[in-house]
Amino acid sequence: MALTVVQRPPSSPWPFVKLKLRLIAGGLRGRPARTALFVLGAVLAGLFAITGYAFFAIPGVVDDARAAGVLFQLGGSALVVGWLLLPLLFFGVDESLDPARFALLPLPRRTLMLGLFTAALAGLPALSTLAATAGMVSTAAALGGGGAAVAQLVGILGGLLICVAVSRAVTSAFATGLRSRRSRDLAVVLFAVAAALLGPLQLALLAGAERADADAFTALAEVLGWTPLAAPYSLGLEVADGRLWAVPLKLLIMVATVVGLLWWWSATLERAMLGSVSSGSSRATGDVGSPTGLLLGRRLPRTRFGALVAREIRYWWRETRRRAALITLTVAGLFLPVSISLSGGSAGPVAAFVGVIAVISLANQFGYEGNAYAANIAAGVPGRVEIHSRAAAHAVLVVPLLVLIALVTGVVASRPEHIAGDLGLLIATYGVGLGLVLPVSVRAAFALPESTSPFAVSSSGGLAKGLLTLGVMLGTLVVTVPLQILAYVLGDVWLWIGLPVGVAFGCAGYLIGSGVAGDWLDRRMPEVLAAVTQGR
């Protein structure tokens, strides 16, 4: 038996690079399909490098300094953003050197980071990026001679470091972050926001592109040149322009960015190596309010009703599916009427539609929290109290939104005199919608899978009951049609009586529907519980 000699661990990054290359080679051995993919990847990387080089070299050939400025700074920014986003979209692109696998080795963090970073540089994406940006050096040489070429060379090397560091740091942060429920919830919500924003964003981009011209692009490029995104890529051009004072500043931006990113990476690396999330939130035990104060805040009454409403409001925010529904409603509710108003249509009917969308998220309100509802049954909460509290919590969140929609629509369409009437229609639709959806939620509750994804729906029965939701939408529209007609016929009179009539109509619809729903719930509590319980 030999004694182990404790050696100082080597601090060179080369073992990491060798390890990575060996891992790549080992992964290819005896797997023709993978080899073919690798070759395809290499070909694509080569193509990218060549087209990129040509793209960045052309301004030098045609001797156009302005085009060079725009191309370098916009193209460089696009590269950095690409390095940032692509690993996130195709998550786990390069996991050949997973930090967690080094956790048991006695490596100083510096060595580990240096090694992993160098290994990340030794890959096809980094090489092809470098080759593509090398076109900038040739342009810089053509425009400003040797000095500019050297500066640009430094720039593209620094740019590459930023690209690699940003992708490492962000993937590492995400990999550790996505392990906790909280951040997965957050990611889901961000996804919902992004999905909801797609439509409006597209329109905005189109409108922007119509108006934009060359000057706008130049200005944008100029601004980007002073951000970490494009600062390195404009170094050579600054020399060529004779703005030598800008060079040290941009160098500083570049170095500071790389250092900052590496520091961030090293902080997340530690947690990635531990492989599991420390429950950081449990330590947040700062100042303590009273339990009822924590639940109810300051305004809500200290009663059963208050507790039910407070819990329900919390759930609209803390439960991802509900939050996603609220976000979608907000975006759609603002976007639809505004875009219709902008294009000169009448916002009234569309507003009614928003009132219907608002209640749809309540159609399976008992399904959201699953059989936790047992607590309310065991405590003997009467059906009407249950129904009223849930509707009240929903209204607390939705009614301000409806007011906002009416206001924004009126202002955007520059017919503020219609605000009150439109709001009346909105509230009428919302109230009638509630009156129809609440009984449905009692009769047609179904279990949702216990998942964090807002798009997950159980297969069995969910669809059939989804049709009921559609029925609610149609029913609401039918019931509120008389009001729409009235508004149309009355014309200017509606501007005056719209709000009170709409509110009265909505309240009546709500009271009838909620009464029915409450009575049904009183008779069906265990059945509702059984319906929302998984696997029965």
Place this chain on the structure above:
Amino acid sequence: MTVPAPREGEQVAAMSLRGLVKRFDTKLAVSQVGLEVPAGSFFGLLGPNGAGKTTTLSMAVGLLRPDAGQAFLLGHDVWADPVAAKSRLGVLPDGVRLFDRLTGPELLAYHGLLRGMDAATVDQRARELLDVLELGTGNRTLVVDYSAGMRKKIGLACALLHAPRLLVLDEPFEAVDPVSAARIREILQRYVAGGGTVIFSSHVMEVVERLCSHVAIISDGVLRVHGTLAAVRGERSLEDVFVQVVGGRVSTGSELAWL
């Protein structure tokens, strides 16, 4: 056989089940279960997995509608007079999610107010429970992020908060660490000594043997044996009785001889 309704002034059974039947599709989950749980007893409901313990208790506390039969809690019919029956009952249902997007203190406040208690009492008792069960009075973690044992403990705290006279606990010791289990046992024993009644289900013999004054064994939806622990156990260990009653295989010593 008809059981006369409990008379006024007489010592009322804490829980009285009469001919409970529950059928899921074609499977008879619970068949004609009748059971008297005397007030002030520590009652253990034993049975293998899938025996119908949870189904029986769910019907007894008003969470699952029986196909036939009646359930009385402290003399009140759960299904005819739910408010009176439930007001003095605390439940820890098994496999039931709590409102787990609340923090522990919020959840306790919710349960307290739901039971119609005034805010000051809720605050005081909630703090005490969080402290005694070592859940942390200032813990801002959502219950969904709690460990399984912590979740059991906060569920138990919710059941205890309104000082019920009857506690129905489904598998209260599952996934709870030994230190917390000892704490919970102590709390429950003191509660029973003070006149409360605990009914809990389990399939861990040691716990039942250590705690209970009365036991019942249920298997395949049928109540096999019930009575005081001494009467059921006799001279043997509870485990032997259980295996015999449930009809498990008796080892002959010859199987798996190659081991």
